Amino acid sequence: MTMELKEYPDREMLALSLADQIASQLAQQLRTGDAASLCVPGGTSPTLVFETLSGADIDWSRVTVFLGDERWVDGDHKRSNGRLLRRHLLRDRAAAANYIDLYTGASTPVEAAPALAEAIRPHLPISVVLLGMGNDMHTASLFPGADRLAEGLAADAPLVLPIRAEGAEEPRVTLTRPALADAMNIHVLLMGPEKREALERAQKLDPIQAPIRAFLDNATVHWAE
Numbered sequence: 001m002t003m004e005l006k007e008y009p010d011r012e013m014l015a016l017s018l019a020d021q022i023a024s025q026l027a028q029q030l031r032t033g034d035a036a037s038l039c040v041p042g043g044t045s046p047t048l049v050f051e052t053l054s055g056a057d058i059d060w061s062r063v064t065v066f067l068g069d070e071r072w073v074d075g076d077h078k079r080s081n082g083r084l085l086r087r088h089l090l091r092d093r094a095a096a097a098n099y100i101d102l103y104t105g106a107s108t109p110v111e112a113a114p115a116l117a118e119a120i121r122p123h124l125p126i127s128v129v130l131l132g133m134g135n136d137m138h139t140a141s142l143f144p145g146a147d148r149l150a151e152g153l154a155a156d157a158p159l160v161l162p163i164r165a166e167g168a169e170e171p172r173v174t175l176t177r178p179a180l181a182d183a184m185n186i187h188v189l190l191m192g193p194e195k196r197e198a199l200e201r202a203q204k205l206d207p208i209q210a211p212i213r214a215f216l217d218n219a220t221v222h223w224a225e
């Protein structure tokens with residue numbers, strides 16, 4: 001497959017269209033199977049997509065939702081990705097979803113990773129993955145230069161990896177390449193000119209320099225100014 005790039009006139013149009021595509025893919029999965037899974041990014045970009053998606057008319061009680069990565073901070077911390085999710089996605093109709101919280105309260109991600117992998121494994125392959133990307137071309141918490149990046153990009157990577165990077169303010173847990181890349185549908189959400197430039201840079205680099213590159217070949221990239 002090759003990457004597909006969809007450009008939208010503005011961020012509202014992007015959110016409406018992307019939420020609709022994700023809901024349709026989840027609905028399709030629910031028509032053919034008992035359950036579906038949705039893996040989403042944190043950061044700041046997905047708020048509007050989340051709010052739109054939370055009202056989608058699908059059987060959320062059969063959908064399991066989890067983040068692709070989490071920052072090791074309490075759930076009510078302003079940098080918690082779980083906090084973003086609970087406020088903007090797990091509400092309205094989507095409040096009925098089954099949610100796997102990556103932040104377990106363990107003192108370090110190292111302690112938490114094995115149990116998180118066991119919680120997520122039954123939900124593979126992931127029906128729909130939504131990824132974000134930083135200007136440094138990281139995705140999930142697979143940052144260029146991260147201490148365990150090579151391990152996270154390996155074909156036999158553990159499903160959930162504790163990771164630290166200079167570009168990340170706190171220790172993190174992240175899903176790794178095999179689980180994310182084997183998803184049935186992969187979407188990448190990008191907004192603004194800097195990310196568009198970073199995407200073009202990433203297309204010419206290897207995943208070890210530009211981790212998002214590991215997921216682009218099978219992805220639909222959604223961009224708005």
Ligand SMILES: O=C(O)[C@H](O)[C@@H](O)[C@H](O)[C@H](O)COP(=O)(O)O
Pocket residue numbers: 041042043044045046068069070071081131132133134138139140141
């Ligand atoms: O926790 C995180 O940092 C993420 O999940 C990360 O991969 C994010 O998607 C990008 O950094 C984009 O973040 P913004 O949307 O804030 O630009």
